[in-house]
Amino acid sequence: xxxxxxxxxxxxxxxxxxxxxxxxxxxxxxxxxxxxxxxxxxxxxxxxxxxxxxxxxxxxxxxxxxxxxxxxxxxxxxxxxxxxxxxxxxxxxxxxxxxxxxxxxxxxxxxxxxxxxxxxxxxxxxxxxxxxxxxxxxxxxxxxxxxxxxxxxxxxxxxxxxxxxxxxxxxxxxxxxxxxxxxxxxxxxxxxxxxxxxxxxxxxxxxxxxxxxxxxxxxxxxxxxxxxxxxxxxxxxxxxxxxxxxxxxxxxxxxxxxxxxxxxxxxxxxxxxxxxxxxxxxxxxxxxxxxxxxxxxxxxxxxxxxxxxxxxx
Amino acid sequence: xxxxxxxxxxxxxxxxxxxxxxxxxxxxxxxxxxxxxxxxxxxxxxxxxxxxxxxxxxxxxxxxxxxxxxxxxxxxxxxxxxxxxxxxxxxxxxxxxxxxxxxxxxxxxxxxxxxxxxxxxxxxxxxxxxxxxxxxxxxxxxxxxxxxxxxxxxxxxxxxxxxxxxxxxxxxxxxxxxxxxxxxxxxxxxxxxxxxxxxxxxxxxxxxxxxxxxxxxxxxxxxxxxxxxxxxxxxxxxxxxxxxxxxxxxxxxxxxxxxxxxxxxxxx
Numbered sequence: 001x002x003x004x005x006x007x008x009x010x011x012x013x014x015x016x017x018x019x020x021x022x023x024x025x026x027x028x029x030x031x032x033x034x035x036x037x038x039x040x041x042x043x044x045x046x047x048x049x050x051x052x053x054x055x056x057x058x059x060x061x062x063x064x065x066x067x068x069x070x071x072x073x074x075x076x077x078x079x080x081x082x083x084x085x086x087x088x089x090x091x092x093x094x095x096x097x098x099x100x101x102x103x104x105x106x107x108x109x110x111x112x113x114x115x116x117x118x119x120x121x122x123x124x125x126x127x128x129x130x131x132x133x134x135x136x137x138x139x140x141x142x143x144x145x146x147x148x149x150x151x152x153x154x155x156x157x158x159x160x161x162x163x164x165x166x167x168x169x170x171x172x173x174x175x176x177x178x179x180x181x182x183x184x185x186x187x188x189x190x191x192x193x194x195x196x197x198x199x200x201x202x203x204x205x206x207x208x209x210x211x212x213x214x215x216x217x218x219x220x221x222x223x224x225x226x227x228x229x230x231x232x233x234x235x236x237x238x239x240x241x242x243x244x245x246x247x248x249x250x251x252x253x254x255x256x257x258x259x260x261x262x263x264x265x266x267x268x269x270x271x272x273x274x275x276x277x278x279x280x281x282x283x284x285x286x287x288x289x290x291x292x293x294x295x296x297x298x299x300x301x302x303x304x305x306x307x308x309x310x311x312x313x
Numbered sequence: 314x315x316x317x318x319x320x321x322x323x324x325x326x327x328x329x330x331x332x333x334x335x336x337x338x339x340x341x342x343x344x345x346x347x348x349x350x351x352x353x354x355x356x357x358x359x360x361x362x363x364x365x366x367x368x369x370x371x372x373x374x375x376x377x378x379x380x381x382x383x384x385x386x387x388x389x390x391x392x393x394x395x396x397x398x399x400x401x402x403x404x405x406x407x408x409x410x411x412x413x414x415x416x417x418x419x420x421x422x423x424x425x426x427x428x429x430x431x432x433x434x435x436x437x438x439x440x441x442x443x444x445x446x447x448x449x450x451x452x453x454x455x456x457x458x459x460x461x462x463x464x465x466x467x468x469x470x471x472x473x474x475x476x477x478x479x480x481x482x483x484x485x486x487x488x489x490x491x492x493x494x495x496x497x498x499x500x501x502x503x504x505x506x507x508x509x510x511x512x513x514x515x516x517x518x519x520x521x522x523x524x525x526x527x528x529x530x531x532x533x534x535x536x537x538x539x540x541x542x543x544x545x546x547x548x549x550x551x552x553x554x555x556x557x558x559x560x561x562x563x564x565x566x567x568x569x570x571x572x573x574x575x576x577x578x579x580x581x
Contacts, residue, residue, distance in 0.1 A: 190424060190426050190428040191428060193428065194424060194429075194430070195430075196414075197379060197417065197422035197491075198418060198441070198494060199414045199416075199418025199442060199446045200441075201411060201414045202410065204445060204446075208445060213430075213432050
Protein backbone atom coordinates (compact mmCIF):
# COMPACT_ATOMS: atom_id res chain seq x y z
CA UNK A 1 0.00 0.00 0.00
CA UNK A 2 2.97 2.21 -0.51
CA UNK A 3 3.99 2.26 3.16
CA UNK A 4 7.73 1.71 3.55
CA UNK A 5 8.24 -1.29 5.79
CA UNK A 6 11.32 -1.47 8.01
CA UNK A 7 13.87 -4.10 7.13
CA UNK A 8 13.86 -7.30 9.22
CA UNK A 9 16.52 -6.10 11.60
CA UNK A 10 16.94 -2.58 12.83
CA UNK A 11 14.49 0.31 13.08
CA UNK A 12 14.23 3.37 10.88
CA UNK A 13 16.55 6.13 12.21
CA UNK A 14 13.67 8.52 13.06
CA UNK A 15 11.75 5.96 15.15
CA UNK A 16 14.95 4.63 16.77
CA UNK A 17 15.54 7.99 18.45
CA UNK A 18 11.95 8.04 19.80
CA UNK A 19 12.31 4.47 21.11
CA UNK A 20 15.62 5.10 22.85
CA UNK A 21 14.23 8.15 24.69
CA UNK A 22 11.71 5.93 26.57
CA UNK A 23 12.37 4.90 30.19
CA UNK A 24 10.45 2.38 32.32
CA UNK A 25 9.15 3.65 35.68
CA UNK A 26 8.65 0.76 38.16
CA UNK A 27 5.24 0.46 39.80
CA UNK A 28 5.20 2.10 43.26
CA UNK A 29 4.16 -0.45 45.87
CA UNK A 30 3.34 1.79 48.81
CA UNK A 31 1.65 -1.07 50.70
CA UNK A 32 4.86 -3.12 50.75
CA UNK A 33 6.94 -0.09 51.84
CA UNK A 34 4.57 0.65 54.72
CA UNK A 35 4.46 -3.04 55.70
CA UNK A 36 8.26 -3.30 55.65
CA UNK A 37 8.66 -0.19 57.81
CA UNK A 38 6.05 -1.50 60.25
CA UNK A 39 7.72 -4.93 60.51
CA UNK A 40 11.15 -3.35 61.11
CA UNK A 41 9.71 -1.12 63.84
CA UNK A 42 7.98 -4.05 65.50
CA UNK A 43 11.14 -6.16 65.39
CA UNK A 44 13.10 -3.29 66.98
CA UNK A 45 10.53 -2.89 69.76
CA UNK A 46 10.45 -6.61 70.52
CA UNK A 47 14.23 -6.95 70.62
CA UNK A 48 14.49 -3.83 72.82
CA UNK A 49 11.84 -5.20 75.19
CA UNK A 50 13.65 -8.56 75.39
CA UNK A 51 17.02 -6.93 75.96
CA UNK A 52 16.07 -4.13 78.31
CA UNK A 53 13.43 -5.75 80.54
CA UNK A 54 15.35 -7.08 83.57
CA UNK A 55 12.49 -9.47 84.39
CA UNK A 56 13.66 -11.74 81.55
CA UNK A 57 16.83 -12.27 83.58
CA UNK A 58 18.89 -13.63 80.68
CA UNK A 59 21.79 -14.25 82.99
CA UNK A 60 19.69 -16.51 85.23
CA UNK A 61 18.37 -18.36 82.18
CA UNK A 62 21.89 -18.92 80.88
CA UNK A 63 22.86 -20.25 84.30
CA UNK A 64 20.11 -22.88 84.20
CA UNK A 65 20.71 -23.89 80.56
CA UNK A 66 22.94 -26.87 81.43
CA UNK A 67 21.61 -27.42 84.96
CA UNK A 68 21.79 -31.17 85.82
CA UNK A 69 18.02 -31.40 86.46
CA UNK A 70 17.25 -29.67 83.18
CA UNK A 71 19.63 -32.03 81.38
CA UNK A 72 17.92 -35.05 82.97
CA UNK A 73 14.51 -33.65 82.02
CA UNK A 74 15.66 -33.05 78.43
CA UNK A 75 16.99 -36.61 78.31
CA UNK A 76 13.65 -38.00 79.48
CA UNK A 77 11.76 -35.90 76.94
CA UNK A 78 13.98 -37.24 74.15
CA UNK A 79 13.68 -40.84 75.35
CA UNK A 80 9.89 -40.50 75.58
CA UNK A 81 9.68 -38.99 72.08
CA UNK A 82 11.83 -41.71 70.50
CA UNK A 83 10.03 -44.62 72.22
CA UNK A 84 6.55 -43.23 71.53
CA UNK A 85 7.31 -42.39 67.91
CA UNK A 86 8.81 -45.84 67.27
CA UNK A 87 5.79 -47.58 68.80
CA UNK A 88 3.39 -45.24 66.98
CA UNK A 89 5.01 -46.04 63.62
CA UNK A 90 4.79 -49.81 64.26
CA UNK A 91 1.17 -49.72 65.52
CA UNK A 92 0.22 -47.13 62.89
CA UNK A 93 1.61 -49.31 60.08
CA UNK A 94 -0.38 -52.30 61.31
CA UNK A 95 -3.58 -50.22 61.54
CA UNK A 96 -2.92 -48.73 58.08
CA UNK A 97 -2.46 -52.20 56.55
CA UNK A 98 -5.72 -53.26 58.22
CA UNK A 99 -7.45 -50.23 56.73
CA UNK A 100 -6.54 -51.28 53.18
CA UNK A 101 -7.18 -54.98 53.83
CA UNK A 102 -9.74 -56.93 51.79
CA UNK A 103 -11.54 -57.94 55.01
CA UNK A 104 -14.38 -55.54 55.96
CA UNK A 105 -14.04 -56.48 59.65
CA UNK A 106 -10.36 -55.50 59.75
CA UNK A 107 -11.15 -52.29 57.87
CA UNK A 108 -13.90 -51.41 60.34
CA UNK A 109 -11.73 -52.21 63.36
CA UNK A 110 -8.97 -49.94 62.07
CA UNK A 111 -11.49 -47.23 61.22
CA UNK A 112 -12.90 -47.23 64.74
CA UNK A 113 -9.38 -47.17 66.20
CA UNK A 114 -8.47 -44.05 64.24
CA UNK A 115 -11.83 -42.43 65.01
CA UNK A 116 -11.41 -42.97 68.77
CA UNK A 117 -7.75 -42.23 69.33
CA UNK A 118 -7.73 -39.14 67.12
CA UNK A 119 -11.01 -37.93 68.54
CA UNK A 120 -10.26 -37.95 72.28
CA UNK A 121 -7.80 -35.25 73.44
CA UNK A 122 -4.34 -36.62 74.24
CA UNK A 123 -4.38 -35.19 77.78
CA UNK A 124 -7.58 -37.06 78.63
CA UNK A 125 -6.18 -40.33 77.24
CA UNK A 126 -3.03 -39.77 79.28
CA UNK A 127 -4.85 -39.28 82.57
CA UNK A 128 -7.15 -42.21 81.75
CA UNK A 129 -4.25 -44.66 81.35
CA UNK A 130 -2.57 -43.26 84.47
CA UNK A 131 -5.74 -44.06 86.42
CA UNK A 132 -6.26 -47.48 84.85
CA UNK A 133 -6.13 -49.06 88.33
CA UNK A 134 -9.51 -47.47 89.09
CA UNK A 135 -10.94 -49.60 86.29
CA UNK A 136 -8.83 -52.75 86.53
CA UNK A 137 -7.31 -53.56 89.93
CA UNK A 138 -5.02 -56.32 88.82
CA UNK A 139 -4.15 -58.20 85.70
CA UNK A 140 -3.82 -61.96 86.01
CA UNK A 141 -3.68 -64.97 83.77
CA UNK A 142 -5.65 -67.95 85.07
CA UNK A 143 -5.83 -71.18 83.06
CA UNK A 144 -7.97 -74.22 83.85
CA UNK A 145 -6.00 -77.01 85.63
CA UNK A 146 -2.90 -74.81 85.89
CA UNK A 147 -4.31 -72.19 88.24
CA UNK A 148 -3.17 -68.60 88.30
CA UNK A 149 0.04 -68.27 86.30
CA UNK A 150 0.78 -64.69 87.19
CA UNK A 151 -0.94 -61.72 88.70
CA UNK A 152 0.17 -58.10 88.94
CA UNK A 153 -1.46 -55.14 90.55
CA UNK A 154 -2.16 -52.49 87.93
CA UNK A 155 -0.55 -49.82 90.09
CA UNK A 156 2.72 -51.77 90.15
CA UNK A 157 3.33 -51.52 86.41
CA UNK A 158 1.27 -48.47 85.44
CA UNK A 159 4.02 -46.10 86.51
CA UNK A 160 3.76 -42.51 85.26
CA UNK A 161 6.43 -43.17 82.63
CA UNK A 162 4.78 -46.39 81.41
CA UNK A 163 1.31 -44.86 81.21
CA UNK A 164 2.75 -41.90 79.30
CA UNK A 165 4.31 -44.28 76.77
CA UNK A 166 1.12 -46.34 76.37
CA UNK A 167 -1.26 -43.37 76.14
CA UNK A 168 0.74 -41.21 73.78
CA UNK A 169 1.83 -44.06 71.47
CA UNK A 170 -1.75 -45.29 71.04
CA UNK A 171 -2.87 -41.72 70.38
CA UNK A 172 -0.02 -40.93 67.99
CA UNK A 173 -0.55 -44.28 66.20
CA UNK A 174 -3.98 -43.02 65.14
CA UNK A 175 -2.36 -40.11 63.31
CA UNK A 176 0.44 -42.26 61.88
CA UNK A 177 -2.09 -44.81 60.58
CA UNK A 178 -3.83 -42.12 58.53
CA UNK A 179 -0.52 -40.83 57.15
CA UNK A 180 0.68 -44.32 56.19
CA UNK A 181 -2.69 -45.25 54.68
CA UNK A 182 -2.59 -42.14 52.48
CA UNK A 183 0.95 -43.14 51.47
CA UNK A 184 -0.11 -46.67 50.52
CA UNK A 185 -3.04 -45.30 48.51
CA UNK A 186 -0.74 -42.97 46.62
CA UNK A 187 1.23 -45.86 45.09
CA UNK A 188 -0.22 -46.63 41.62
CA UNK A 189 -2.12 -49.95 41.57
CA UNK A 190 -0.08 -51.10 38.56
CA UNK A 191 2.95 -51.55 40.83
CA UNK A 192 1.28 -54.22 42.96
CA UNK A 193 -0.26 -55.78 39.85
CA UNK A 194 3.11 -56.10 38.12
CA UNK A 195 4.53 -57.62 41.31
CA UNK A 196 1.77 -60.24 41.50
CA UNK A 197 2.27 -61.05 37.83
CA UNK A 198 5.92 -61.78 38.72
CA UNK A 199 4.72 -64.24 41.35
CA UNK A 200 5.25 -62.14 44.48
CA UNK A 201 2.88 -62.96 47.37
CA UNK A 202 0.79 -60.22 49.08
CA UNK A 203 3.06 -59.73 52.10
CA UNK A 204 6.18 -59.52 49.95
CA UNK A 205 4.50 -56.95 47.70
CA UNK A 206 3.61 -54.83 50.74
CA UNK A 207 7.11 -55.06 52.19
CA UNK A 208 9.20 -54.73 49.04
CA UNK A 209 7.06 -52.71 46.62
CA UNK A 210 4.18 -50.78 48.20
CA UNK A 211 5.55 -49.62 51.56
CA UNK A 212 8.96 -48.44 50.25
CA UNK A 213 7.20 -46.34 47.62
CA UNK A 214 4.70 -45.06 50.20
CA UNK A 215 7.68 -43.84 52.28
CA UNK A 216 8.24 -40.94 49.91
CA UNK A 217 4.74 -39.62 50.68
CA UNK A 218 4.81 -40.64 54.33
CA UNK A 219 8.09 -38.98 55.38
CA UNK A 220 7.29 -35.25 55.24
CA UNK A 221 4.13 -35.50 57.40
CA UNK A 222 5.91 -37.98 59.72
CA UNK A 223 8.60 -35.38 60.32
CA UNK A 224 5.89 -32.92 61.30
CA UNK A 225 4.34 -35.54 63.57
CA UNK A 226 7.69 -36.14 65.30
CA UNK A 227 8.01 -32.41 65.94
CA UNK A 228 4.42 -32.23 67.23
CA UNK A 229 4.99 -35.27 69.42
CA UNK A 230 8.14 -33.79 70.94
CA UNK A 231 6.07 -30.85 72.11
CA UNK A 232 3.07 -33.02 73.02
CA UNK A 233 5.22 -34.97 75.50
CA UNK A 234 5.16 -31.85 77.70
CA UNK A 235 1.64 -33.05 78.64
CA UNK A 236 3.22 -35.78 80.79
CA UNK A 237 3.95 -33.05 83.32
CA UNK A 238 0.33 -33.56 84.42
CA UNK A 239 1.05 -37.10 85.63
CA UNK A 240 4.41 -36.15 87.17
CA UNK A 241 6.83 -37.70 84.66
CA UNK A 242 10.00 -35.66 85.08
CA UNK A 243 10.39 -34.44 81.51
CA UNK A 244 11.97 -31.14 80.48
CA UNK A 245 8.94 -29.02 81.36
CA UNK A 246 8.30 -30.82 84.67
CA UNK A 247 11.86 -30.34 85.94
CA UNK A 248 11.74 -26.66 84.97
CA UNK A 249 8.42 -26.32 86.77
CA UNK A 250 9.73 -27.97 89.90
CA UNK A 251 12.69 -25.58 89.94
CA UNK A 252 10.64 -22.41 89.52
CA UNK A 253 8.08 -23.63 92.06
CA UNK A 254 10.95 -23.35 94.56
CA UNK A 255 12.84 -20.32 93.31
CA UNK A 256 10.07 -18.30 91.58
CA UNK A 257 12.38 -17.77 88.56
CA UNK A 258 9.46 -18.60 86.29
CA UNK A 259 10.35 -16.61 83.17
CA UNK A 260 14.06 -17.59 82.96
CA UNK A 261 13.17 -21.26 83.29
CA UNK A 262 10.45 -21.02 80.64
CA UNK A 263 13.10 -19.45 78.40
CA UNK A 264 15.41 -22.41 79.10
CA UNK A 265 12.60 -24.85 78.23
CA UNK A 266 11.69 -22.96 75.04
CA UNK A 267 15.37 -22.87 74.04
CA UNK A 268 15.76 -26.65 74.32
CA UNK A 269 12.52 -27.42 72.48
CA UNK A 270 13.59 -25.05 69.67
CA UNK A 271 17.06 -26.61 69.53
CA UNK A 272 15.72 -30.17 69.23
CA UNK A 273 13.08 -29.16 66.67
CA UNK A 274 15.80 -27.52 64.56
CA UNK A 275 17.91 -30.69 64.64
CA UNK A 276 14.85 -32.81 63.72
CA UNK A 277 14.12 -30.54 60.76
CA UNK A 278 17.64 -31.01 59.40
CA UNK A 279 17.35 -34.79 59.85
CA UNK A 280 13.99 -34.76 58.08
CA UNK A 281 15.53 -32.94 55.11
CA UNK A 282 18.21 -35.62 54.66
CA UNK A 283 15.75 -38.51 55.07
CA UNK A 284 13.47 -37.02 52.43
CA UNK A 285 16.39 -36.66 50.06
CA UNK A 286 17.35 -40.29 50.64
CA UNK A 287 13.90 -41.72 49.94
CA UNK A 288 13.20 -39.34 47.07
CA UNK A 289 16.29 -40.44 45.17
CA UNK A 290 14.45 -42.27 42.40
CA UNK A 291 12.49 -39.05 41.88
CA UNK A 292 15.25 -36.70 40.91
CA UNK A 293 17.53 -37.08 37.95
CA UNK A 294 20.79 -38.32 39.29
CA UNK A 295 23.60 -35.86 39.08
CA UNK A 296 26.69 -35.90 41.28
CA UNK A 297 26.68 -33.12 43.88
CA UNK A 298 29.97 -31.70 42.67
CA UNK A 299 28.73 -31.46 39.11
CA UNK A 300 25.58 -29.67 40.19
CA UNK A 301 27.55 -27.26 42.37
CA UNK A 302 29.88 -26.55 39.47
CA UNK A 303 26.98 -25.88 37.15
CA UNK A 304 25.42 -23.49 39.65
CA UNK A 305 28.67 -21.56 39.91
CA UNK A 306 28.90 -21.30 36.15
CA UNK A 307 25.30 -20.16 35.77
CA UNK A 308 25.79 -17.58 38.55
CA UNK A 309 28.81 -16.20 36.78
CA UNK A 310 26.86 -16.16 33.58
CA UNK A 311 24.07 -14.20 35.26
CA UNK A 312 26.54 -11.74 36.73
CA UNK A 313 27.87 -10.80 33.32
CA UNK B 314 3.41 -83.41 37.94
CA UNK B 315 3.46 -84.90 34.45
CA UNK B 316 0.67 -87.18 35.67
CA UNK B 317 -1.58 -84.19 36.27
CA UNK B 318 -0.81 -82.92 32.79
CA UNK B 319 -1.55 -86.20 31.01
CA UNK B 320 -4.72 -86.65 33.08
CA UNK B 321 -5.88 -83.19 32.06
CA UNK B 322 -4.99 -83.88 28.43
CA UNK B 323 -7.02 -87.05 28.39
CA UNK B 324 -9.94 -85.59 30.30
CA UNK B 325 -10.38 -82.26 28.49
CA UNK B 326 -8.87 -83.12 25.12
CA UNK B 327 -5.91 -80.78 25.50
CA UNK B 328 -3.49 -81.14 22.56
CA UNK B 329 -0.01 -82.40 23.45
CA UNK B 330 1.72 -79.18 22.36
CA UNK B 331 -0.78 -76.84 24.08
CA UNK B 332 0.54 -73.88 26.09
CA UNK B 333 -2.73 -72.02 26.64
CA UNK B 334 -6.02 -73.91 26.43
CA UNK B 335 -9.35 -72.19 27.14
CA UNK B 336 -12.83 -73.69 26.85
CA UNK B 337 -16.02 -71.79 27.55
CA UNK B 338 -14.30 -69.07 29.61
CA UNK B 339 -16.81 -66.70 31.16
CA UNK B 340 -16.24 -63.67 33.37
CA UNK B 341 -18.92 -61.57 35.00
CA UNK B 342 -18.75 -58.49 37.21
CA UNK B 343 -22.09 -58.40 39.01
CA UNK B 344 -24.65 -58.43 36.21
CA UNK B 345 -22.13 -57.38 33.57
CA UNK B 346 -20.90 -60.29 31.46
CA UNK B 347 -17.49 -59.38 30.03
CA UNK B 348 -16.53 -62.78 28.63
CA UNK B 349 -19.31 -64.95 27.27
CA UNK B 350 -17.59 -68.24 26.55
CA UNK B 351 -14.16 -68.00 24.97
CA UNK B 352 -12.42 -70.99 23.37
CA UNK B 353 -8.78 -70.37 22.65
CA UNK B 354 -5.68 -72.43 21.86
CA UNK B 355 -2.06 -71.36 21.78
CA UNK B 356 0.39 -74.14 20.82
CA UNK B 357 3.83 -74.00 22.41
CA UNK B 358 6.28 -71.73 20.59
CA UNK B 359 3.62 -69.85 18.66
CA UNK B 360 2.43 -66.24 18.73
CA UNK B 361 -1.26 -65.43 19.07
CA UNK B 362 -2.46 -61.87 18.53
CA UNK B 363 -5.79 -60.65 19.87
CA UNK B 364 -7.40 -57.58 18.34
CA UNK B 365 -10.75 -55.98 18.94
CA UNK B 366 -12.46 -52.75 19.97
CA UNK B 367 -12.01 -51.48 23.54
CA UNK B 368 -14.44 -53.13 25.93
CA UNK B 369 -14.46 -56.30 23.87
CA UNK B 370 -12.98 -58.28 26.81
CA UNK B 371 -9.55 -58.96 25.30
CA UNK B 372 -7.58 -57.51 28.23
CA UNK B 373 -9.84 -59.28 30.74
CA UNK B 374 -9.24 -62.56 28.95
CA UNK B 375 -5.48 -61.98 29.07
CA UNK B 376 -5.68 -61.34 32.83
CA UNK B 377 -7.64 -64.56 33.25
CA UNK B 378 -4.73 -66.53 31.80
CA UNK B 379 -2.45 -65.76 34.77
CA UNK B 380 -5.35 -65.74 37.23
CA UNK B 381 -5.16 -61.99 37.97
CA UNK B 382 -8.90 -62.34 37.32
CA UNK B 383 -10.78 -65.39 38.54
CA UNK B 384 -12.96 -67.14 35.98
CA UNK B 385 -16.72 -67.17 36.48
CA UNK B 386 -17.05 -70.27 34.32
CA UNK B 387 -15.22 -72.55 31.90
CA UNK B 388 -11.67 -73.82 32.20
CA UNK B 389 -8.30 -72.32 31.40
CA UNK B 390 -5.11 -74.39 31.42
CA UNK B 391 -1.55 -73.19 30.99
CA UNK B 392 0.86 -75.95 29.99
CA UNK B 393 -2.00 -78.44 30.58
CA UNK B 394 -2.36 -77.28 34.22
CA UNK B 395 -4.87 -75.13 36.06
CA UNK B 396 -3.22 -71.94 37.37
CA UNK B 397 -5.41 -71.12 40.38
CA UNK B 398 -6.91 -74.54 41.14
CA UNK B 399 -6.16 -78.14 41.95
CA UNK B 400 -8.49 -80.62 40.32
CA UNK B 401 -9.56 -83.54 42.48
CA UNK B 402 -12.38 -85.64 41.09
CA UNK B 403 -14.96 -83.12 39.96
CA UNK B 404 -13.89 -80.40 42.37
CA UNK B 405 -11.60 -77.49 41.63
CA UNK B 406 -9.90 -76.50 44.88
CA UNK B 407 -8.51 -72.97 44.98
CA UNK B 408 -4.79 -73.30 45.68
CA UNK B 409 -2.96 -71.54 48.50
CA UNK B 410 -1.30 -68.22 47.75
CA UNK B 411 2.27 -69.51 47.65
CA UNK B 412 1.45 -72.20 45.10
CA UNK B 413 -0.55 -69.71 43.01
CA UNK B 414 2.44 -67.36 43.11
CA UNK B 415 4.83 -70.10 42.05
CA UNK B 416 2.64 -70.97 39.06
CA UNK B 417 2.04 -67.33 38.18
CA UNK B 418 5.79 -66.73 38.18
CA UNK B 419 5.99 -69.00 35.12
CA UNK B 420 3.64 -66.71 33.18
CA UNK B 421 5.19 -63.37 32.29
CA UNK B 422 3.03 -60.31 31.77
CA UNK B 423 3.65 -56.93 30.17
CA UNK B 424 1.44 -53.91 30.72
CA UNK B 425 0.41 -50.89 28.71
CA UNK B 426 1.86 -48.62 31.43
CA UNK B 427 5.09 -50.71 31.86
CA UNK B 428 4.74 -50.75 35.68
CA UNK B 429 8.45 -50.87 36.41
CA UNK B 430 9.07 -50.56 40.15
CA UNK B 431 9.76 -46.85 40.32
CA UNK B 432 11.85 -46.95 43.52
CA UNK B 433 14.33 -49.44 42.04
CA UNK B 434 17.04 -49.14 39.42
CA UNK B 435 16.83 -51.15 36.21
CA UNK B 436 19.08 -53.85 37.69
CA UNK B 437 17.07 -54.00 40.94
CA UNK B 438 13.87 -54.33 38.90
CA UNK B 439 15.32 -57.31 37.04
CA UNK B 440 16.69 -59.23 40.03
CA UNK B 441 13.79 -58.51 42.45
CA UNK B 442 11.56 -61.46 41.57
CA UNK B 443 14.36 -63.99 40.84
CA UNK B 444 16.07 -63.31 44.19
CA UNK B 445 12.95 -62.83 46.31
CA UNK B 446 10.54 -65.36 44.79
CA UNK B 447 12.93 -67.98 43.39
CA UNK B 448 15.71 -67.40 45.96
CA UNK B 449 18.41 -67.30 43.30
CA UNK B 450 21.75 -65.89 44.61
CA UNK B 451 22.17 -62.19 43.83
CA UNK B 452 25.37 -62.66 41.82
CA UNK B 453 23.79 -65.24 39.56
CA UNK B 454 20.64 -63.14 39.12
CA UNK B 455 22.76 -60.12 38.20
CA UNK B 456 24.77 -62.07 35.65
CA UNK B 457 21.56 -63.32 34.01
CA UNK B 458 20.03 -59.84 34.13
CA UNK B 459 23.02 -58.39 32.29
CA UNK B 460 22.60 -60.91 29.48
CA UNK B 461 18.90 -60.03 29.20
CA UNK B 462 19.60 -56.28 29.19
CA UNK B 463 22.11 -56.78 26.39
CA UNK B 464 19.43 -58.69 24.49
CA UNK B 465 17.02 -55.75 24.70
CA UNK B 466 19.85 -53.29 23.94
CA UNK B 467 19.93 -51.52 27.30
CA UNK B 468 23.13 -52.83 28.88
CA UNK B 469 24.23 -49.22 29.56
CA UNK B 470 21.12 -48.36 31.63
CA UNK B 471 21.76 -50.81 34.49
CA UNK B 472 21.88 -48.16 37.23
CA UNK B 473 19.17 -45.84 35.91
CA UNK B 474 15.80 -45.35 37.53
CA UNK B 475 12.69 -45.95 35.37
CA UNK B 476 11.87 -42.22 35.38
CA UNK B 477 15.12 -41.51 33.57
CA UNK B 478 14.20 -43.77 30.63
CA UNK B 479 11.95 -43.18 27.63
CA UNK B 480 8.70 -45.12 27.38
CA UNK B 481 10.19 -47.48 24.79
CA UNK B 482 13.21 -48.16 27.00
CA UNK B 483 10.96 -48.76 30.01
CA UNK B 484 8.90 -51.32 28.12
CA UNK B 485 12.09 -53.09 26.96
CA UNK B 486 13.27 -53.24 30.58
CA UNK B 487 9.85 -54.62 31.55
CA UNK B 488 10.24 -57.35 28.93
CA UNK B 489 13.70 -58.21 30.29
CA UNK B 490 12.22 -58.26 33.83
CA UNK B 491 9.53 -60.72 32.75
CA UNK B 492 12.12 -62.86 30.93
CA UNK B 493 14.27 -63.00 34.08
CA UNK B 494 11.71 -65.43 35.54
CA UNK B 495 12.22 -67.73 32.53
CA UNK B 496 8.49 -67.88 31.81
CA UNK B 497 6.79 -70.53 29.69
CA UNK B 498 4.60 -67.93 28.07
CA UNK B 499 4.52 -64.12 27.83
CA UNK B 500 1.29 -62.13 27.91
CA UNK B 501 1.33 -58.62 26.39
CA UNK B 502 -1.49 -56.21 27.28
CA UNK B 503 -1.31 -53.49 24.61
CA UNK B 504 2.46 -53.09 25.11
CA UNK B 505 2.87 -50.19 22.67
CA UNK B 506 -0.37 -48.25 23.21
CA UNK B 507 1.15 -45.76 25.67
CA UNK B 508 4.20 -45.05 23.50
CA UNK B 509 4.99 -42.11 21.25
CA UNK B 510 4.81 -43.34 17.63
CA UNK B 511 8.58 -43.13 17.06
CA UNK B 512 9.23 -45.43 20.08
CA UNK B 513 6.85 -48.23 19.03
CA UNK B 514 9.34 -49.77 16.61
CA UNK B 515 12.06 -50.53 19.19
CA UNK B 516 9.60 -52.45 21.40
CA UNK B 517 8.14 -54.38 18.46
CA UNK B 518 11.69 -55.28 17.40
CA UNK B 519 12.40 -56.84 20.81
CA UNK B 520 9.09 -58.74 20.64
CA UNK B 521 9.99 -59.93 17.11
CA UNK B 522 13.34 -61.26 18.41
CA UNK B 523 11.56 -63.07 21.25
CA UNK B 524 9.08 -64.67 18.83
CA UNK B 525 11.93 -65.83 16.60
CA UNK B 526 13.68 -67.39 19.59
CA UNK B 527 10.63 -69.62 20.04
CA UNK B 528 8.88 -67.84 22.93
CA UNK B 529 5.18 -68.55 23.29
CA UNK B 530 3.38 -65.21 23.23
CA UNK B 531 -0.19 -63.93 23.56
CA UNK B 532 -0.36 -60.33 22.39
CA UNK B 533 -3.32 -57.99 22.78
CA UNK B 534 -2.48 -55.23 20.35
CA UNK B 535 -3.61 -52.53 17.96
CA UNK B 536 -0.53 -53.03 15.79
CA UNK B 537 -2.10 -54.85 12.84
CA UNK B 538 1.22 -54.76 10.97
CA UNK B 539 2.94 -56.62 13.81
CA UNK B 540 0.12 -59.19 13.96
CA UNK B 541 0.38 -59.81 10.24
CA UNK B 542 4.14 -60.17 10.25
CA UNK B 543 4.79 -62.09 13.48
CA UNK B 544 1.50 -63.70 14.50
CA UNK B 545 0.85 -67.40 13.89
CA UNK B 546 -2.81 -66.85 14.55
CA UNK B 547 -5.02 -63.79 14.75
CA UNK B 548 -8.12 -63.57 16.89
CA UNK B 549 -10.78 -60.90 16.65
CA UNK B 550 -12.84 -60.40 19.81
CA UNK B 551 -15.99 -58.34 20.14
CA UNK B 552 -18.66 -58.24 22.82
CA UNK B 553 -16.99 -60.89 24.99
CA UNK B 554 -16.71 -63.57 22.33
CA UNK B 555 -14.23 -64.53 19.64
CA UNK B 556 -15.86 -63.47 16.38
CA UNK B 557 -13.24 -64.74 13.98
CA UNK B 558 -9.87 -66.43 14.03
CA UNK B 559 -7.40 -67.50 11.40
CA UNK B 560 -4.01 -67.04 9.80
CA UNK B 561 -3.21 -63.30 10.11
CA UNK B 562 -2.43 -62.54 6.44
CA UNK B 563 -5.47 -64.41 5.18
CA UNK B 564 -7.79 -62.88 7.78
CA UNK B 565 -6.57 -59.31 7.29
CA UNK B 566 -6.71 -59.62 3.50
CA UNK B 567 -10.27 -60.97 3.41
CA UNK B 568 -12.13 -61.12 6.72
CA UNK B 569 -15.21 -63.34 6.71
CA UNK B 570 -17.30 -61.67 9.38
CA UNK B 571 -18.76 -58.22 8.62
CA UNK B 572 -17.81 -57.10 12.16
CA UNK B 573 -14.17 -58.03 11.56
CA UNK B 574 -14.26 -56.26 8.24
CA UNK B 575 -15.66 -53.12 9.81
CA UNK B 576 -13.08 -53.12 12.64
CA UNK B 577 -10.16 -53.69 10.28
CA UNK B 578 -11.34 -50.95 7.92
CA UNK B 579 -11.23 -48.53 10.86
CA UNK B 580 -7.76 -49.44 12.15
CA UNK B 581 -5.91 -50.11 8.90
